[in-house]
Amino acid sequence: MTNCVRLAPIIGGAGIVLSDPFWQGLLSGDDFGVALAGNSADAIDALVQSAPRARYWTSLHKDNVVRCFLCPHNCIIGDGERGKCRTRVNVKGGLRSLVYGRPVSIHVDPIEKKPFYHFLPGVQAYSLATAGCPLQCKCCQNWEISQARPEDYQGPYTPPEKIVRSASAGKTRVVAFTYNEPTVFAEYMLDIARDAKKQGLRCALISCGFVNETPLAEMCKALDAIKIDLKGYSEDFYRNVCGAELKPVLAGIKQIAKSRAHLEIVNLVVPTLNDSDKMLLDLIDWVLGECGPDVPLHFSRFHPAYQMLNLPPTPVATLERARDMALSRGIHFPYVGNVPSHPGDNTYCPSCKKALIQRQGFFVTEMNIKNGRCKFCSRKIAGVWV
Ligand code: SF4
Ligand code: SF4
Incomplete structure (x- = not known):
């Protein structure tokens, strides 16, 4: 684990894994829209034109400029420009999301x-x-x-x-x-x-x-x-x-x-x-x-x-x-x-100090929480349990 979880394989760009069986299963459906065709000027234009309207923005009522208020950068975005995150574009005074429906x-x-x-x-x-x-x-x-x-x-x-x-x-x-x-x-x-x-x-x-x-x-x-x-x-x-x-x-x-x-x-x-x-x-x-x-x-x-x-x-x-x-x-x-x-890396009961959840890497090897409580002393343990 890291501050952002290390990513899984990505599609497109470097590291294409469209041959991965998982992706093949996912991509075999018939209800997908058009795939991105790359980053040529035409492909970018097609992406922008097909991008749905974003939420969390307001018009500044001058020269089609908008302000996005999704994150604290509160980007002021001119017509044809994008915000700092590169995912939101102003098209003629309306903000659109370039990542809606575009998992990588x-x-x-x-x-x-x-x-x-x-x-x-x-x-x-x-x-x-x-x-x-x-x-x-x-x-x-x-x-x-x-x-x-x-x-x-x-x-x-x-x-x-x-x-x-x-x-x-x-x-x-x-x-x-x-x-x-x-x-x-x-x-x-x-x-x-x-x-x-x-x-x-x-x-x-x-x-x-x-x-x-x-x-x-x-x-x-x-x-x-x-x-x-x-x-x-x-x-x-x-x-x-x-x-x-x-x-x-x-x-x-x-x-x-x-x-x-x-x-x-x-x-x-x-x-x-x-x-x-x-x-x-x-x-x-x-x-x-x-x-x-x-x-x-x-x-x-x-x-x-x-x-x-x-x-x-x-x-x-x-x-x-x-x-x-x-x-x-x-x-x-x-x-x-x-x-x-x-x-x-284990979870311990704050009252009796016994090990409640033992882990090996990302796997749970022992579970001693039952009905949200310590199995040994019955203390309630904060969390959402299976
Ligand atoms: S750049 Fe973004 S994705 Fe990467 S660690 Fe920072 S917040 Fe997470
Ligand atoms: S960085 Fe992106 S999400 Fe944040 S305000 Fe700018 S356009 Fe909006």
Whole structure:
């Protein structure tokens, strides 16, 4: 696991895997629209012309200029231009989504890979992504899609009902929006989630949390679980490493914590950049104060990636120190993440301290929660259980 879950195979562009049996099964239906034909000028024009109207924007009533308010960048977008995430284009004064129905990666993953440790442990999640992200994290594991334009990948138009049918047929119980930053495909995600609910599927979002209040309120209603990457408790870190701001992310986490959606938080600990005792303690105290002790908090191991190949992987001792600090401050469920089979990867009862869930990598090997309670001392354990 990472701050953004490492992506599954992608279609189109580099790493084409249309021959993958999973994709062949998915693509054999007859209700797809036209596939993207590449990134020639004609293909881009066809993509733009076929893109559906986006939501979460307003006209500025001058020269066809609009303002998108999906995320806190609040881009002002001129006619013919795109927002910072590259996925939303102004066509003659109307904003359109270039990623609606355009997944570039679909895969089935254990829910533990997201990571969700207190949400239906052991289930498989039908996971999908499009291109695009409003951030530019220098350590992004999935930069091939997060920093791409929609036209960089060729794939068929895939309507929400096709995704839901495919997820149901694959016997997965959860649809997960993941790999890139899924809030850029908010309209598609919400349509899939509403359809999925009718079929008895649950939906989960894996996000950086850089999203404005109105769209986030809709997501909290439509989705069952949300994992947020709280990348570091520092505006400087967000500005210099991610091209974003901390404050709106904190506001988003508070909003989710008050909603019906299950919340988990991941902090990717990057050596020398966000691993000081002060930064870790500030983050822990903020989570405790604003979300309470029961929200699972994962301290995840960094591995060199993208523009941060110069730093070493996080020492395991640093993650253990973060987990110990969280425990001593009163967080009930802190985890050492991205270190397979580490004891800090298990879930322990805050009362009797016995191991409730044992994990080996992404797999649950022992489960001692019954009817939402510790099997040993009957304490209620926060989460959504099978
Ligand atoms: S979602 Fe994209 S277009 Fe909209 S404000 Fe954010 S970066 Fe800009
Ligand atoms: S927020 Fe975007 S750029 Fe940052 S790690 Fe996630 S997908 Fe990558």
